[in-house]
Amino acid sequence: MYPYDVQVLGAIAIFDEQIAEMKTGEGKTLTATMPLYLYALTGEGAILVTPNEYLAYRDATEMGKVYKWMGLSVNVGFSKDKEELTANDKRKLYESDILYTTNSVLGFDYLQENLANSIEDEFMRPLNFVLVDEADAVLLDEATTPLIISGSPRVQSNLIGVSDELMYFLEESSDYRSDDEEHTWFTKNGYQKIANFFNIKNLFNGEHTDLLRTTNLALRAHQRFNLNKDYVIVDNKKVELLDKQNGRILKGMKMQAGQHQAIEMKEQLELSSDMRAVASVTYQSLFQQVKHLAGMTGTAKAAENEFVSSYNLGVVKIPPHKPSIRVDLPTKIYPHQSDKILAALQEVKHLHGLGRPVLLVSANVEVSELFSELLFQIGIPHSVLNAKSAAKEAEIIKLAGQAGNVTVATSMAGRGTDIKLGPGVSELGGLAVITTELMPSIRIEQQLMGRAGRQGNPGTSQAFVSLEDELVEKFGAEWLKKVKNKFKNKDNQIKSYRIQHAIFECQRYSDEQQMLQRQKSHEMDMSVHFQRNLVYKFRKSLLHQDNINFDIEANMRDEFHRFYRSCESISMNNLKLYISDNLSYTHNIKFNELNLNDEDKVVDYLWKVAQAELKSKEVFFKTQQEKKRFYRIAILRAIDNSWVKEVDTLDQLRILVSSRTAAQRNPMFEYHKEAYRAFINMQIDFKKQMVQALCLSNIVVQKDGRKDIYFV
The missing domain is CATH 3.90.1440.10 (SecA, preprotein cross-linking domain)
Structure with a gap:
């Protein structure tokens, strides 16, 4: 494989930490090898992120030969056989010079890395260079969906059924x-x-x-x-x-x-089971932590402003190796869905009769199955590519460019593998892409159109739209919704420029709404992002510092002061209950002479009880390292328990605050206000959890000499 000049231009743009917009079929896989190789030479690692495992494995296998010949190691970030990978297995993968993985695997690995209880459980290096394939899909379209690791289940409500x-x-x-x-x-x-x-x-x-x-x-x-x-x-x-x-x-x-x-x-x-959220991160938060971030995709220029504002990434439009000769036919507009469906089927029947391959694209699974049923009734053999047949995606796409083949698909057909034309198809006019409604984003529309006419091949694209399409119903002007009733005749194609313009405005408005939703999600995530960074930084310092730089006495005393002030009227029973719940099961209560009205004296007494409990555990420690390990594990246990509650609280809060719009409140302000309160409460809870973890934990020596710690 010898890269074209335009592929080298794309590689330069990526190396310069930009997004290279390269049309479908322009060879992004080969383009990626050049910047990945250069960044891998630093010894700090280079990662290529793709939307699915099939593409990651395919590209790592094909391009891996080049890297290995050049003296570098290459791997994929997951087990192809779906085997559970240990921390040691993952460490070997992330130590590779070049790693091919998916955005979801990278995100969940990041979360697991920051749940590690020891240095031995850590496996990731700092994210040095990450190249995101299909950058608009990963960095924009999926940015609003947080990745969540779930833990213990909540108690299921018995009111769900009724x-x-x-x-x-x-x-x-x-x-x-x-x-x-x-x-x-x-x-x-x-x-x-x-x-x-x-x-x-x-x-x-x-x-x-x-x-x-x-x-x-x-x-x-x-x-x-x-x-x-x-x-x-x-x-x-x-x-x-x-x-x-x-x-x-x-x-x-x-x-x-x-x-x-x-x-x-x-x-x-x-x-x-309705599981509690243990850890979460959005792709925006994840990729903003990368030292050198770049991307490549077929459609990015339309969203350049958002890339710049969210990731500080510019977009460089790379010209095609050969000029595009694809013909984008005028959009056909019909008043009713039934008119549109019949017209689209007639066009498929006509193209199939010519022997041209057809890619018929719908917006969702339900519509794709409807078209499949209709094609079956008129005797046109075809393949269906949607979420229910995703396992066969690569095989279906490989055959989609053969003469006479008809493929019914959702918009998932617009990503990943090329549709290559079979023998004699170019002479027939190439692949014909037919979309059966406007897509919710102009970028998705461009991706689908780009399935035809790759590498200078012939091809056509055409959209069939009705005034009853979901996008028009949802975002169309009121007059546009009413005008369809004026068309009574069947097969009455609308050719009004005003209506055509109004329909395309629906798509533009849909794009704007999605962008606003991403901005809202990102703004809402700032509270979580800030808290997450503080917690993860604290965990890292505990794991990696030989001496625990943490004032245990001061934090315990803070908790004792909180307990004292939380009691409306302190009593002997309050004190006994607090000690048995948080400090010691075996302490002999001797505070007859203790002045309960003196807060400092009560706090001093509780500290002495805690000291005695901690001293009783020292008989299990043969070395200072064992003692430090106990304190480290107990404090990690406390911060993790508190952080799990906080993540779950913020996740619930994200849903609840949206209802406050009905009370004329700003949900963003309400969210950040409540998130701040929750963080203050988390810090208080951490100190209480720490007292319990240090004082009430039980150390058991096994027959082989191993020491296990059991927490309440």
Whole structure:
């Protein structure tokens, strides 16, 4: 393989920490080898991030021969056989000069790295150079979905089922409403129906918060989340979320705060556990920590301002190796969906009759299956590529450019592998891409159009749109929604420039709304980002410093002062209970002469009890290193317990504050205010957890001499 001049230009842009916009088929895989090799020479590592494991493994295998021949080591960041990797296994992968991995694997590895309880459990190097393939998909489209590691399950509410039943008795407008920003809420009449349904006199007296929570979750499950659009059901038993931008399954991702279970109840599936969030990070927070960040994609220029503001990344548009001769045909607009579907099918039938390969793209799984059924009825053989057939994606794409082949797909067909033309297809006019509605983003539209006409090959693209499409219904002007009723005749194509312009404005507005949503998500994540950095920095210092630079006595005394001031009236019973719950199970209570009205004297006494408990553990330590290890593990235990509660609180808070818009409050201000309060409470909780971990822990010596620590 010998790189073209334009590939070298792309490599220079990437090495200069920019995003190289290179159209589909221009050879981004080969372009990436040059900057990856140069940054790997520093000895600090270089990572290429792709959207899925298939692409990462394919590119690492093909390009790995080059790196190895040049004397560098290369690896993939996951097990192809889905085996569980140990910290030692992962350390070897991250020590490679060049690593190919996915954005989700990198994100979860980062979270696991910062949950390590010892230096031996750490495996990542600092992120030196990261090149993000399909940069707009990873850095923008997926930026609003946080990666979450879940831990212990919450207690499942027994009101989920009956709240779901209630939804079938409610009517839109009178009992609940929704807006264009996908918010749903109960009306006064709706709350009255809830109260009547559950025979409750006062729904808002503070005793029915769980019922209010489950009914709101059930309402969102029925009105906000749609089967085969927002999620699919796998093996008739599992709800899997779909990526809104490309229709792929979001593996391992679940909605938090009970929403996932509400959807499972709606679909009458067995309920999974509602897990607490243990650690979370967004892609924006993750990639902002990279020392040298760059990207490459086929569509980035349209979002350059956002790349600059969010990541300080400029976009360099690289010209194609050969001029594009693809013909982008005018968009065909119809008043009704039925008109549009029939017109699109007729066009597919015509192109199939010519022997040209066709890629027919829909916005979601449900519509792709509808077109598949219609094509089957008119006798056109075809393949279907959507979230339900993702495992066969590479094989389907490989055949999509062969003469006479018809492929029905969601927008996931716009990423990853090239569609190469089969013998004689160029002479027939190349691949024909037909989109059956406007995509929610101009970048996705450009990606799909770019499937045809790669490397100077012939091809065409055309969009079929109706005034009943979701994007038009959601973002269209009021007059546009009404004008469709004026068209009574079937097959009545609309050629009005004004209507065409209004429809494209819907797409522009959709793009703007998505950008605002990403900005909102990023702004909301700032509180978590700030807190996460403080906590992770503290953990790192505990793990790596030989001497624990942490004033245990001062922090314990702070906790004792908090306890004293929290008691309205301090008593002997208060003190006994506090000691047995937090300091010692065996302490002989001797404070008859203790003046309970003197706060400092009580704090001094509690410190003496704590000292005695800590001294009793020293018989287990043969060396200073063992003693330091005990203190380190106990403090890590305390900070982790407190941080887990904080992450879960902030995750719940993110959902709850959105409801405060109804009270004319700024949800962003409310979120940061509550997040700050939660952080102060976390610091207080940490000191209490630390006292318990140090004093109430139990050290057990095993037969082989190993010492295990058991915490309450």
